[in-house]
Amino acid sequence: MTQLSKAKQGIITKEMEIVAANEDLEPKVIRDKVVRGQVVIPANKNRKRENYMGIGSGLRTKVNASMGSAMDYPDPEREKEKLAAALEAGADAIMDLSTGGDIDKIRENTLEISPVPVGTVPIYQAGIRSIEEQGSVVEMEAEDIFAEIERQAQAGVDFMAIHCGMTLEVLSRLKEEGRVTDIVSRGGGFLTGWMLHNQQENPLYTDYQRVLEIAKKYDVTLSLGDGIRPGAIVDSLDRAQVQGLLVTGELVQKARQAGVQVMVEGPGHVPLEQIDSTIQLQKELCHEAPFFILGMLVSDIAAGYDHIVAAIGGAKATWAGADFVCYVTPAEHLGLPNKEDVKRGVVAARIATHAGDIAKRGATxxxxxxxxxxxxxxxxxxxxxxxxxxxxxxxxxxxxxxxxxxxx
Known part of the structure; x- marks a missing residue:
């Protein structure tokens, strides 16, 4: 049974009790929020930890640190250094986005070392494997994607960004209106190339029930990936983005019905005056699911200082209702971050979320x-x-x- 399934039966789990103690709330308050889908507790059944954290309404806004190797920088020791820097700086969660080197070993190290929840994007490794073995992402079989999701879930990954809402209808909206930055999500890009080349719908959408079965088996929290997120503030809240949210809202309801914990990933690049409306729209269309934002970046001209730009947007977004904020490092848009970039990014995000929480949660x-x-x-x-x-x-x-x- 998942945390959600148990909560629906009135059970208060050990994980809920720990979250309640950390948030200075009664355990039944956490249980009831889990039932309503307003709070998720990333806690894979195959990965035991001493501490657990909740993400969602009424809780302290959490900070995620994303990192990972690349083909040009495959060193697992470098990733360990970045992981240590993120944890030392106070990250609440870690995402391994590795696309080069021994990806399995790097993920294994992260799962072993990290005392906080660990997330991944399985389509990355499935796509990279297809490139290595078959020469192209578009030659990937749908079965390869599901096999990778199951493999990483079995390994103990607590939450996964899975781009189930990236559909042909969403792409048609993008084609109608056009964009300055087109598609900037790597996972969204992989799936877009695959769908257009093979003239088939996204298998993560058509076979969403299979995704839910895997997630339920291991109690993996789904982070419904924003594969169509805008990559510049001029593209914010266009037709494709809103269509993607409509699809995602339907998937949120199906996940809850299946007993699967779910949150929703969001943008990205959003001008300051659109932050409130972006958060409100997501909460409304996605039925109050916890909102995992990537920034938000309120300007596109601060290369080398994007951690500051993201802190400005992150504070406003937290105040408006964001629940989980992915840090941005000074190296954003320029290259892979080093351990100092990681530390600066986490600290900036923590400052932003704390400032937003003061406005959102008051004296608490x-x-x-x-x-x-x-x-x-x-x-x-x-x-x-x-x-x-x-x-x-x-x-x-x-x-x-x-x-x-x-x-x-």
Missing amino acids: ASNLDRQLAQARVKQDWAEQARLAINGEKVKAYKGAKMEIDKVM
């Missing part, structure tokens, strides 16, 4: 700010470091100042 979120202000009044530097989002930075600045004072 702002209590830490009050405590830190009190520590400043007392000039209690140790307490300030303990309460700060990046305590090491506080210690570094204070230590440097003390050394200067000695010289003076």
